[in-house]
Amino acid sequence: MVHLPVRHGDRPGALEDAGDRIDELGRAQHRLRGLLSAFLQVQSGVDLDDTLRRIVEVAVELVDARYGALGVVGRDGGLSRFIHQGIDDATVARIGSLPQGLGVLGQLVTRPEPLRADDLSAHPSSVGVPPGHPPMQSFLGVPVQVRGEVYGNLYLTDKRTGSFTAEDEELVLALAGAAGIAVDNARRLADEQERRRWADAVATVREQLLGGTAPGDVLNQITDAVRRLTGSDAARLMAPVGEPGTWTSRAQSGPGLPDSTGVPLTAATSSLVEALVRADGGTVLDLDFSGVPSDRMADQERWGPVLGASLRTADGSEAVLVVGRRRDADPYDPSVAPLLQTFTDQTALALDMAARQRLARSLDVYADRDRIARDLHDHVIQRIFAAGLTLQAVLPQLLADGVPRDRVLDVVGQLDTVIRDIRSTVFDLHSTADDARDPSLRRRVLDALTGSAGTLATSLRTRGPVDALVTGALAADVEAVVREAVSNVTRHAAARSVTVTVTVEGSEAVVVEVVDDGVGIVPTAHRSGLDNLATRAHARGGGFDVAARPEGGTCLRWSSPLR
Structure with missing residues (x-):
């Protein structure tokens, strides 16, 4: 056996120190590789939720902790989200509600700087743990910052090999910096995807409007899209109507939401209308109705957060697109408010483009309409009228030849009906949707009919001096009745055509009849619209009736005294 000589000054302890330094260097290299691996894993997340979960998992593994969590700081200063690792679902269920940012966790919220403790329960800010919570001793917490602002805090407890060290704190601080970058990237991607969804919704609305879809149907699509995009329980397009301070819903969306379309609302009956009146043209509404009694809400629902954005078109029309969540x-x-306002601005532009397009199309056919109207009036009506006069002139001779009188008078009556129908057609041909110089009831009823009928074939007939005797509030009611009744036909009747007849009977009453060739009355359909019509009639001392026609379809009859 050969022994090496030991020179003066050599000590066995020096070899041990060198071994310790080598071991320490190996551990440091191992931790550095672990930190680099943690960086890569954290940055690989794309979805924000997945990124947050990865941050907690990587942090627990990096410092050999038994438990870990990431608390996201909410707008109120508490924790809005709490992503945890190491506690199973059964234990979470026993604990109950997740931490709200009190005690030691709250100190990190109010003082966002690293916090390390050997015994969590002995810390001055400790408030203990709820029943069923696993015991925790050592603690390490560091803030996670995004663009210089505290996004949340990373919490680690129960290091398996003792207490957390200063080296652990440095590693987790470095990880928190990488986590902030990863969260920022994930949020940017999520924001971009959200903006793309809103842009796609605007493109769909524009395509529908410019493709000729009825504006009423597009309004329903708008409320559907906005409700889904904002994660809301309800969406309504509110617009002023009638007297100042009175609003109504032009379209709405929401599961189980009572149909309030066309129902006049005021500040006295609706907290939402009260807020709209107070806003007085404001661009964005951000409200919370959690403290409003439910009996003041128009639909008797318990609403909480509410957001609204104005929608103004070039013709001066005003509306507010409102979304709400339950209490x-x-x-x-x-970030939702500016997206909603951008959506309404783009929708207003699309509505303006569609209006200009409809006007251009109308101008192309007005010349033909005028020509047809002149031909009908100057040639067709005159010839039919002459035929009727001829029949009346030869009536005595026909009676002498044995032709029944009733048969001849029936033919004359049919000719009179044809003349009235042609005159109504002539009026329709001369009418334009934007003719502000013609405020007659026939003009308003025609607008209500064509605006609510969508793709249905329509016909309007008037009998008697409707323009002279039906005025003011009664004319507004007649217009509203036609709009509501035709809308019901469009939505529920599966009809091909609808005919509206407005008759003034002597000087006593006005009668509105709406006849369709659809499937008849559906027993399971909502009757809120029909109930509104009945309420209008009864308030005026009139009558209301809806009945199936023997030949198919439905006949709605609404009447009101003229005085």
Whole structure:
């Protein structure tokens, strides 16, 4: 056996120190590789939720902790989200509600700087743990910042090999910096995807409007899209109507939402209308109705966060697109309001483009309409009228030849009916949707009919001096009745055509009849619109009736005294 000589000054302890330094260097290299691996894993997340979960998992593994969590700081200063690792679902269920940012966790919220403790329960800010919570001793917490602002805090407890060290704190601080970048990237991607969804919705609305879809149908699509995009329980397009301070819903969307379309609302009956009146043309509404009694809400629902954006078109029309969530729901993120306002601005532009397109199309056919109207009036009506006069002139001779009188008078009556129908057609041909110089009831009823009928074939007939005797509030009611009745036909009747007849009977009453060739009355259909019509009639001392026609379809009859 050969022994190496030991020179003066050599000590066995020096070899041990060198071994310790080599071991320490190996551990440091191992931790550095772990930190680099953690960086790569955190940055690989694309979805924000997935990124947050990865951050917690990587942090727990990096410092050999038993438990870990990431608390996202909410707008109110508490924790809006809490992503945890190491506690199974059964234990979470026993604990109950997740931490709200109190005690040691709250200190990190109010003082966002690293916090390390050997015994969590002995810390001055400790408030203990709820029943069923696993015991935790050592603690390490560091803030996670995004663009210089605290996004949340990373919490680690129960290091498996003792207490957390200063080296652990440095590693987790470095990880938190990478986590902030990863969260920022994920949020940017999520924001971009959200903006793309809103842009796609605007493109769909524009395509529908410019493709000739009825504006009423597009309004329903608008409320459907906005409700889904904002994660809301309800969406309504509110517009002023009639007297100042009175609003109504032109379109709405929401599961189980009572149909309030066309129902006049005031500040006295609706907290939403009260807020709209107070806003007085404001661009964006951000409200919370959690403290409003439910009996003041028009639909008797318990609403909480509410967001609204104005929609103004070039012709001066005003509306507000409103979305709402039920009481106790999460408030809207601040990023939603500008997206909603951009959507309404783009929708207003699309409505303006569609209006100009409809006007251009109308101008192309007005010349033909005028020509047809002249031909009908100057040639067709005159010839039919002459035929009727001829029949009346030869009536005595026909009676002498044995032709029944009733048969001849029936033919004359049919000719009179044809003349009235042609005159109504002539009026329709001369009418334009934007003719502000013709405020007659026939003009308003025709607008209500064509605006609500969509693709249905329409016909309007008037009998008697409707323009002279039906005025003011009664004329507004007649117009509303036609609009509501035709809308019901469009939505529920599966009809091909609808005919509206407005008759003034002597000087006593006005009668509105709406006849369609659809499937008849559906027993399961909502009757809120029909109930509104009945209420209008009864308020005026009139009558209301809806009945199936023997030949198919439905006949709606609404009447009101003229005085």
